[in-house]
Amino acid sequence: NMQPLERVYREIAILKKLDHRNVVKLVEVLDDPDEDGLHMAFELMTKGPVMEVPTDDPLTEDQARFYFRDVVLGTEYLHYHKIIHRDIKPSNLLLGDDGHVKIADFGVSNEFEGADALLSSTAGTPAFMAPEMISEQQQGFSGKALDVWAMGVTLFCFVFGECPFYDEYVVSLHNKIKNDPVEFPETPQVSSELKDLITKMLDKNPATRILIPEIKLHPWVTENSSNPLPLEEEHCTAVEVTDEEVQNSVKLIPSLSAVILVKSMLRKRSFSNPFECQGRRAERSMSAPGDRCSGDHLSCCCC
Template sequence: QDCIQLNQYKLKDEIGKGSYGVVKLAYNEDDEQYYAMKVVSKKKLMKQYGFPRRPPPTRPDDRRSKVFGPLERVYQEIAILKKLDHLNIVKLVEVLDDPAEDNLHMVFELVPKGPVMEVPTDSPFSEDQARLYLRDIILGLEYLHYQKIIHRDIKPSNLLLGDDGHVKIADFGVSNEFEGSDALLSSTAGTPAFMAPETLTEQKQSFSGKALDVWALGVTLFCFVYGKCPFIDEYILGLHEKIRNASVEFPVTPQISVELQDLLVQMLDKDPESRIPVPDIKLHPWVTLDGAAPLPLEEEHCTVVEVTEEEVQNSVKLIPSLSTVILVKSMLRKRSFSNPFEFPGKRENRSMSAPGDLLSHHHATGCGL
């Protein structure tokens, strides 16, 4: 609370909240730009990244195979997220870590217009508008899947509208990396109304990550055109029951085209095996205007992101302990360089001979001194 500055970033108002923590508006004094700073718990991240996506690169002289701890896995993941570069993905600029605290501060580009839609809403999008946004999301999602990242929380509030009118996918807060051609996931991350039926079974089982993202995208597309989710219940068990068993019902108004209904039915297929995959969504007549507006091929907008060991090691900037920073601030407030945690009685006996040492020692805190 006391520290409103981290390195060159001045922290402003809270602009969002999620299961992972909070997002604050941050002003970078170096480039005079605003950013979104997401504060996440390392403990939560370490729980989540049970397995690294791919083994980190090892040098030939490194005979001992490295044991990769959970925090290194987080750094590995951050190094990859920092190199993601796509028109439809929110850019991660840098990550600051205070080794003494549980928080990581992730600095993202600010997408000023915010979420593309608040759900529920009485003013849903026209089919044309929904199509434009869906095309952006499909390309962003295809890029993430190409990098072997499952998003796991696709929903309108994680889709941000850029100044250029294009949608960018944000918040890889619960993303899962995978190896091979698809992820087999078993934990149930995500937001209840957007969760796929296969994640809600009693039996412990694993399911395809790509198909989960397609289901959530189907729920999102339904929200775009109807302004509400296809399955709604005030009780979570009732909601789970509907997601698992109720068929999709299309409201009478607004009336949507047969092609869009067909796409929604295929995306909201309860069986992940037969649910339409992303490459087929890209070719669907509703998405391409019957082939008149094809989307770019995967190889035209996707290249694999690889990270070096050095990039993994430099993925995070360490910042001094916040307790040190707060200590210095409270000293400055008192215009005194004695220890503010000491009893006043003890203080008289000590000479104040070296305030300069203290200042130079803490100079790197960058806390708006």
């Protein structure tokens, strides 16, 4: 019975066709038949994460709003394609060359059917986990609501430079997430609209937690409606995959260690983005024949 594998290949084919300004491009998925697991090669994002947490130098409200709007649109796009991210956090939000944030690493994402996913397995980073994920009675929970909670923790990190719930011991951390109200530090001072939004995203009850369409209309996000976000249909277009794309969704590479060796050689020689457009690469290769990337991306993936 090939169904589960078929499903994985179909999901990968969709992931490879996702195309949104706020989602990192998946360039190739590599499979070494001698190894377990698939290797995902994403576009190179040389600027790295939007911020490190904890930090003594958090973002201003205006900066936080700019990046948060990107996160909202990227997450809405993933949810539109029935993908739950499950690990939204600042270190998975990478800065693009255009200054906007792209969501990276849907490694633990789940494709769902119907209007929302009912998830029962836990994945993600402990300090960003929603309370319903750590309740004793493991019933299914809404995937979209999990991503909203993690976005709330992320927004808190943006402006305060630390997580709203933190403890080095996991059991204590879980208790804080489940039981403690959100407390806002005295400094930096933030607007009451921002506190209102964070409080609604960090609602411990997933049934009453704010939804993405409501977040998009929140006065803090839209600056009191002066700067509205695009509607879902304005920035989300459906991705269709052919049978051929599903069959070719994963490239078989007999020895990935050879690719990884090439990768480390390349890294020492150049930090240039291997995925820039073919035209510029051709120009460069004429002037510097030693620094040419082979056209199939594989010799320089996932640097």
